[in-house]
Amino acid sequence: xxxxxxxxxxYDVLTVRVFRDAATLGTAAAEDAVRHLAAVLETHDTAxxxxxxxxxxxxxxxxxxxxxxxxxxxxxxxxxxxxxGLDASHPASFRHVLRRGVIEPLGVGAFHGIDADRxxxxxxxxxxxxxxxxxxxxxxxxxxxxxxxxxxxxPPYADFDDPEVVKPVELDAAxxxxxxxxxxxxxxxxxxxxxxxxTIPALLNATRVQCVAPEGRKAHAVARALEGPIxxxxxxxxxxxxxxAQLYLDHESAGGLESLRPDTRGAPSTPxxxxxxxxx
Ligand code: GLP
Numbered sequence: 001x002x003x004x005x006x007x008x009x010x011y012d013v014l015t016v017r018v019f020r021d022a023a024t025l026g027t028a029a030a031e032d033a034v035r036h037l038a039a040v041l042e043t044h045d046t047a048x049x050x051x052x053x054x055x056x057x058x059x060x061x062x063x064x065x066x067x068x069x070x071x072x073x074x075x076x077x078x079x080x081x082x083x084x085g086l087d088a089s090h091p092a093s094f095r096h097v098l099r100r101g102v103i104e105p106l107g108v109g110a111f112h113g114i115d116a117d118r119x120x121x122x123x124x125x126x127x128x129x130x131x132x133x134x135x136x137x138x139x140x141x142x143x144x145x146x147x148x149x150x151x152x153x154x155p156p157y158a159d160f161d162d163p164e165v166v167k168p169v170e171l172d173a174a175x176x177x178x179x180x181x182x183x184x185x186x187x188x189x190x191x192x193x194x195x196x197x198x199t200i201p202a203l204l205n206a207t208r209v210q211c212v213a214p215e216g217r218k219a220h221a222v223a224r225a226l227e228g229p230i231x232x233x234x235x236x237x238x239x240x241x242x243x244x245a246q247l248y249l250d251h252e253s254a255g256g257l258e259s260l261r262p263d264t265r266g267a268p269s270t271p272x273x274x275x276x277x278x279x280x
Pocket of ligand 1: 052053142143151
């Protein structure tokens with residue numbers, strides 16, 4: 001069954017689709033991802049995907065398991081970011097989350113994890129950057145942090161023209177607090193202070209970019225990303241300059257968008273009718 005968007009909009013060059021709820025959004029993103037990867041596999045031996053983690057990705061990850069029509073053994077997965085010094089078996093480790101939630105249940109052929117608990121860190125960073133650079137990334141699956149980050153490119157350190165592929169970062173306080181609120185760590189002291197992250201140009205270098213951002217806690221960041229300036233202070237705003245990206249929202253995460261309020265958009269749009277919105 002195809003999951004339908006309730007409405008579709010354009011912000012600069014970015015296509016934004018709004019769904020009824022997180023489950024429908026996850027299903028639509030999974031259908032689109034599998035359709036794209038299966039098309040890649042028609043002409044290539046393998047398809048390479050770069051995957052986000054985080055609580056907001058769960059409905060998407062769960063929906064992937066319900067899709068037919070793809071041989072996951074021919075898919076190679078990479079991920080966006082990892083905490084420095086956190087063991088791969090820690091429940092909050094992004095490698096652990098992906099292995100348990102995606103790689104093992106789907107039977108993904110190969111997984112390149114960022115071993116940011118190993119030393120020297122510089123060797124880990126350069127090896128991962130090399131592996132990513134040598135792969136053709138067919139699909140990048142992103143989320144948006146509550147502070148507007150993409151991967152762990154937190155404001156104000158995000159760099160739209162970053163010369164690196166992978167870099168070490170000190171985590172923004174907002175990012176660390178979010179991890180405690182979501183229950184991944186018992187308190188702030190337990191949250192690692194540093195991470196390795198794929199940089200913004202390397203994320204957007206993928207052939208296709210799907211950004212999945214459901215839930216009301218993302219409404220403020222989504223509104224700033226789509227209606228504020230395109231600026232590293234809100235890293236996800238760069239999606240508006242990314243024609244090969246799609247943003248998947250639900251009613252809650254789209255709830256802060258002034259431009260979608262009935263009183264500011266004129267006549268209400270018909271369900272699923274395209275509506276063009278320019279950022280102010
Ligand atoms: C996390 C990760 C990202 C993810 C984003 C959304 O902390 N660094 O890989 O895309 O932030 O996370 P969440 O779904 O927990 O809000």
